[in-house]
Amino acid sequence: MRNNLDTQAQQYWRANIRTVLGCLLVWFLVSFGAGIIFAEALNGIMVGGFPLGFWFAQQGSIVVFLLLIIFYAWRMNRLDRQFNVDEI
Amino acid sequence: MELQTLTYLVVGATFALYIGIAIWTRAATTGDFYVAGKGVHPIANGMATGADWMSAASFISMAGLIAFLGYGGSVYLMGWTGGYVLLAMLLAPYLRKYGKFTVPEFIGDRYYSDSARVVAVVCLIFISFVYVAGQMRGVGIVFSRFLEVSIEVGLVVGMGIVFIYAVLGGMKGITYTQVAQYVVLITAYIVPAIFISLQLTGNPVPPLGLGSSLVDTPGVSADGVYLLERLNAVVTELGFAAYTDGQKSVIDLFAITAALMVGTAGLPHVIVRFFTVPRVRDARSSAGWALFFIALLYLCAPAVGAMARYNLMDTLQVGAVGAPDGNLLYEERPAWMQRWEQTGLLKFEDKNGDGRIQYYNPTGMSDALEQQYGWAGNELTVDRDIMVLANPEIAGLPNWVIALVAAGGIAAALSTAAGLLLVISSSISHDLMKSTFARNITEKQELLAGRIAAGFAILIAGYLGYNPPGFVAEVVAFAFGLAASSLFPAIMMGIFAKRVNREGAIAGMLAGLIFTMGYIVYFKGIFIDPIGVNTPENWLLGISPEGIGFVGMLLNFALAFAISKMTAAPPREIQELVDYIRSPRGAKAAVDH
Numbered sequence: 001m002r003n004n005l006d007t008q009a010q011q012y013w014r015a016n017i018r019t020v021l022g023c024l025l026v027w028f029l030v031s032f033g034a035g036i037i038f039a040e041a042l043n044g045i046m047v048g049g050f051p052l053g054f055w056f057a058q059q060g061s062i063v064v065f066l067l068l069i070i071f072y073a074w075r076m077n078r079l080d081r082q083f084n085v086d087e088i
Numbered sequence: 089m090e091l092q093t094l095t096y097l098v099v100g101a102t103f104a105l106y107i108g109i110a111i112w113t114r115a116a117t118t119g120d121f122y123v124a125g126k127g128v129h130p131i132a133n134g135m136a137t138g139a140d141w142m143s144a145a146s147f148i149s150m151a152g153l154i155a156f157l158g159y160g161g162s163v164y165l166m167g168w169t170g171g172y173v174l175l176a177m178l179l180a181p182y183l184r185k186y187g188k189f190t191v192p193e194f195i196g197d198r199y200y201s202d203s204a205r206v207v208a209v210v211c212l213i214f215i216s217f218v219y220v221a222g223q224m225r226g227v228g229i230v231f232s233r234f235l236e237v238s239i240e241v242g243l244v245v246g247m248g249i250v251f252i253y254a255v256l257g258g259m260k261g262i263t264y265t266q267v268a269q270y271v272v273l274i275t276a277y278i279v280p281a282i283f284i285s286l287q288l289t290g291n292p293v294p295p296l297g298l299g300s301s302l303v304d305t306p307g308v309s310a311d312g313v314y315l316l317e318r319l320n321a322v323v324t325e326l327g328f329a330a331y332t333d334g335q336k337s338v339i340d341l342f343a344i345t346a347a348l349m350v351g352t353a354g355l356p357h358v359i360v361r362f363f364t365v366p367r368v369r370d371a372r373s374s375a376g377w378a379l380f381f382i383a384l385l386y387l388c389a390p391a392v393g394a395m396a397r398y399n400l401m402d403t404l405q406v407g408a409v410g411a412p413d414g415n416l417l418y419e420e421r422p423a424w425m426q427r428w429e430q431t432g433l434l435k436f437e438d439k440n441g442d443g444r445i446q447y448y449n450p451t452g453m454s455d456a457l458e459q460q461y462g463w464a465g466n467e468l469t470v471d472r473d474i475m476v477l478a479n480p481e482i483a484g485l486p487n488w489v490i491a492l493v494a495a496g497g498i499a500a501a502l503s504t505a506a507g508l509l510l511v512i513s514s515s516i517s518h519d520l521m522k523s524t525f526a527r528n529i530t531e532k533q534e535l536l537a538g539r540i541a542a543g544f545a546i547l548i549a550g551y552l553g554y555n556p557p558g559f560v561a562e563v564v565a566f567a568f569g570l571a572a573s574s575l576f577p578a579i580m581m582g583i584f585a586k587r588v589n590r591e592g593a594i595a596g597m598l599a600g601l602i603f604t605m606g607y608i609v610y611f612k613g614i615f616i617d618p619i620g621v622n623t624p625e626n627w628l629l630g631i632s633p634e635g636i637g638f639v640g641m642l643l644n645f646a647l648a649f650a651i652s653k654m655t656a657a658p659p660r661e662i663q664e665l666v667d668y669i670r671s672p673r674g675a676k677a678a679v680d681h
Contacts, residue, residue, distance in 0.1 A: 013670055020177045027173045031166045031349075036341045039159075043332065049299035049314030054332040057162035058154075058390040059295055062169045066379050069176045073372040076181070080369070085671045087367050 012083035019075050023068045031061040091487045095234050098491040099498060102272050103249055106502075109268055110253030110261040118531050121258030121538055122189040122514050123363045128263055130370040134377025136266035137361045139273060139503035141168075141352075141378070142385060143219070144226030147273060147500035152475035154393030155400075158323075158331035161393060163341055167348025169379060169386050174353035174576075176375030180362040182583045182669045184371035189363065190511070191356045191575065192519045198582040199593045200662055205523070207597050209515045211574045212356045216508040217552065218567045219357075220545075223505040224553025227498060233431060233477065234494035240554060246502060247550045254506045254513075255542045262506045263364060269499035274384055276496025280480045280489055281388045284395050287483055289315055294391035319394060322401050325409045327452030331394065336632075337624065343635030350641055351568030354576030356515075357507040368672035396475040399482050404447045404468070410461040415444035424481035433471035440464040505549065513542035566608055569633075573600030573640025581648055586666050588648050591655045596648030604640035608633045 034042060039053030047055060080086035115121040128136070146168070154161030186194055192212060196205025224243060231242025253261045278294075285297030301312045320330045329335045336344075352358065361378075362371045403422065407414035418436060428434040436445060440462055447468040450458065458464075477497065480489045517538035522529060529537065574597045581588040581596075611622040611633045620626050622633070631639060657663075668674075 009667065009671060016670075023173070023177060027170065031170050031345065032342060035162060035166055036338060036345065039334070047299070049301060049316050051316070051332050054159055054162075054316075055299070057159060058165055059298075059387055061166050062383050062386055065169055065173050066376065066383055068173055069372075069376040069379055072177055073369070073376055076372055077369055080672050085673045087369065087672055087674070 008083060009085075012079060012085055015079050015083070016076065019072065019079070023072050026064065027068055030056060030064045035061050091490060092236065094487050095491040095494050098488070098495045099235065102268075102495045102499060105268055106249060106265045107252055109264045110257045113257050113260045113264050115256070115258035115260045115535075118189075118518075118535050118538070120260045121535055122518065123360070124258075124260040124263045126187075126364055126366055128364040128366075130365050130374035131377050132263070132267050133361060133365050133370075133374045135270040135381050136263045137358065137374070137378035138381035138385075139266040139270035139499070140361060140507040141358055141382060141504070142273065142500055143504035144223055144230075144497065144501040146385065146389075147277065148226060148230075148476050148497055149473050151389045151392040151396065152472035154390055155397040155475050156472050157335070158329065158394075158397075159334050160336050160341075161390075163336075163344045163348060165386055165390060167345045168352055169382060170345070170349040171352025172375055172379040172382070174349060175358065175362075176372060176379075178580050178583070179353060179359060179576075180371045180375050181368045181672065183359060183579070184362055184365065185368050185669050185672060185674075187363075190514050190518050191359055191579070192515055193523065194582065195575075195578050195593070196519070196523070198662065198665065199578075199590045200659065201590045201594065204578070204590060204594050204597070205519060207594065207601075208575065208578070209519050211570055211597075211601065212515050213512055215355065215567045215570055215575075216357065216512045217548070220505050220508045220512075220549040221552035223501045223508070224549050226501040227505070228553055229473075230477075230494060230497040230501065234491075243550055243553050246498070246505075247546050250502055250506050250509065251543065251546050254509050254546070255539050258538065259360075259364060259510055259514075262510055263361075265506070266503045269503040270381060272492075272499040273496040273503075274381070276492045276499075277385050277392075277476075278388060280483065280485055280493060281392050283485050283489070284399070284479060284483045285391060288395055288398065294395075295387040298391040298394055315394065315398065319398050319401075322398070322405065326401075326405070326447070327449035329452070331397070337630050339630050340624070340627075340632050340635055343631040343638045345635075347572050347635045347637035347641075348568055350572035350576050351637055352571075354571035354574075354579070355567075356571075356575065357504075357511045359579075360511055360514075361507075392476065392479065396479055396482070400470070400475075401447075403482070404445050410457070413444075415446050417444055419443065421445070422482075424478055427481070428474055428478055431474075433474045435469040437467055437469075439467050509542055509545045509549065512545045513538050516541040566605070569604040569608060569637030569640060570601060572637035573604040573644055577641055577644040577648065581645070583666065583669060585649070585652075586663055587657060588652045589655055589658045592648040592650075592652030595651045596644040599647045600640040600644030603643055604637050607636045607640075 034053060035057035039057055042053035042056065043051035045052040119125050150164055153164060183194060188194065192205045192208035195208040196202060224246065227246035228239040228242045231237055231245065232239045235242070253265050281294040282292050285294040286292050288302060289297040289300035290303045291297040291300045298315065301314050302318055316332055320332060324330050334341065362374060365371050365374050404416050405414060406416050418438065425434060440446070445468050446463050446466065448466055450465050477493060480493055517534055521537055522534050577600065578593050578597050581593065610619050612618055624630055
């Protein structure tokens with residue numbers, strides 16, 4: 001029984017790590033990627049009055065950060081229930 | 089009503105509100121004092137975190153920095169918000185589950201070592217005092233500019249207010265005061281931003297206004313040119329770098345952004361806010377709310393920066409560049425310039441003696457052009473910190489908006505100062521006294537010690553605000569670098585790497601700390617004169633002292649893993665502690681610790 005519980009805890013932890021890694025990949029791509037490394041290339045594209053790289057650096061990444069935390073909180077709450085580790 | 093009276097009224101009313109809240113939410117137990125009894129609603133905690141985090145630097149200085157750095161200012165925008173992603177996913181929920189009072193307490197328990205705990209306390213106190221000195225200075229400046237009292241009087245009033253609610257209310261008092269302060273500061277920031285965006289672009293939403301086209305003004309058609317496009321043209325013509333392009337190298341931008349992000353996630357006064365919510369899931373959602381409330385200001389800041397720069401250029405350059413009557417006559421300068429000249433933050437020197445203000449970048453303009461125009465150098469010095477405070481005046485907004493901005497600046501500075509003073513006092517009373525050097529004190533004595541420590545911390549902060557050590561501006565990089573290179577890796581590995589042990593963690597923290605400190609002192613000189621010349625050619629890998637905390641962090645991680653591999657694994661109960669932290673169930677029970 002205890003063994004069974006342990007593997008469940010491990011599965012929960014792995015699912016958690018996958019979620020976090022996925023989120024951090026997006027986090028890295030919008031800020032360090034679009035906002036810094038590829039900013040100059042993206043600046044060739046204009047969206048309205050914004051050069052795209054500049055937009056990501058000054059506004060876009062912040063909006064994506066916020067969406068990421070919302071997604072993470074939602075997904076973790078689901079995982080908590082799924083693996084029966086949510087707070088009671 | 090006159091501006092002076094109005095400002096007194098608005099600022100006085102906000103102070104009355106803060107003190108009222110402090111009395112209503114007095115702390116009765118150490119739990120109330122350290123973590124507000126762990127009963128704070130996640131939305132309220134999000135607002136409090138926003139006020140706690142957004143200091144005088146965010147409110148007053150950031151938009152000004154962006155205005156003059158353009159794209160280069162993005163490091164602050166991404167760095168100071170991106171840290172919340174790390175905080176939400178890597179630290180906050182687990183530290184909440186752990187369920188105790190302070191950051192050093194976690195480090196000391198997880199690495200089963202009082203030395204680790206003391207190292208963490210030293211980092212925490214250093215980081216917090218560096219910060220608080222800047223806040224108190226900000227309080228003094230806002231007071232002396234808007235209420236026309238001396239800086240000393242301003243400081244004493246500010247210290248008195250913080251004393252009442254930090255000492256009386258502890259974390260509980262601070263939390264609810266910060267909620268009120270958030271509302272004051274965000275209103276004060278957004279209202280002028282909306283007006284200015286409307287005036288320039290006709291769009292009432294500042295972040296969208298930044299990407300909109302300019303509206304026609306009487307007599308001048310803007311031809312539907314975008315604000316940023318026009319701004320780029322205006323500044324490059326005067327020898328400045330294009331607004332939307334970078335001046336810093338890619339590697340430096342990368343390192344500074346990373347250091348600010350990781351540093352943000354590692355700042356003790358921010359982390360400790362997530363100890364105050366009831367459940368683990370609240371810690372996650374609360375980080376989202378915190379970033380939402382912060383983003384309201386941070387999304388407006390780039391618009392405020394660009395629009396302030398545009399307004400400034402537009403005011404000074406009245407005609408074609410180089411035309412004899414192209415520049416503003418000094419005699420005809422607007423009233424806001426005259427007011428800021430009195431503070432010394434705006435200076436004019438007529439170098440070519442034509443009575444007009446030439447504002448340009450001499451190094452970015454060819455000598456031939458300068459000669460042709462008859463210019464003899466830049467004639468206007470503008471302190472970057474005045475942009476936000478002067479904005480409502482530049483845009484000609486009514487007096488109540490100016491009074492509101494004053495109250496907002498004071499709220500931003502006081503809320504951050506209070507949060508910092510609290511982590512200082514709790515690490516002294518809880519980490520140093522109760523748990524290390526005076527284990528026998530009762531809860532009542534511990535609470536009293538916390539209050540006395542808070543009182544002393546305020547006195548020191550006031551002293552530092554009045555006699556700012558010359559390096560205050562310099563050491564902000566220090567605070568972030570230290571948080572990034574010492575505290576963040578230690579906490580993160582404590583949760584995610586079971587195998588990292590006491591030896592590895594202590595060696596990692598010390599190495600990160602000493603390397604980062606050494607590099608900053610080498611180029612910036614703190615207490616001693618700088619040894620190296622602070623230019624890109626001399627930097628390690630082209631990384632400036634502002635970004636070196638990122639390298640310190642990598643060093644910390646690498647060393648901690650290597651040394652942990654070579655030494656004994658952490659004891660069994662520590663591994664169980666890590667398992668306990670990783671699973672949310674049972675967090676509520678931790679309230680009764």
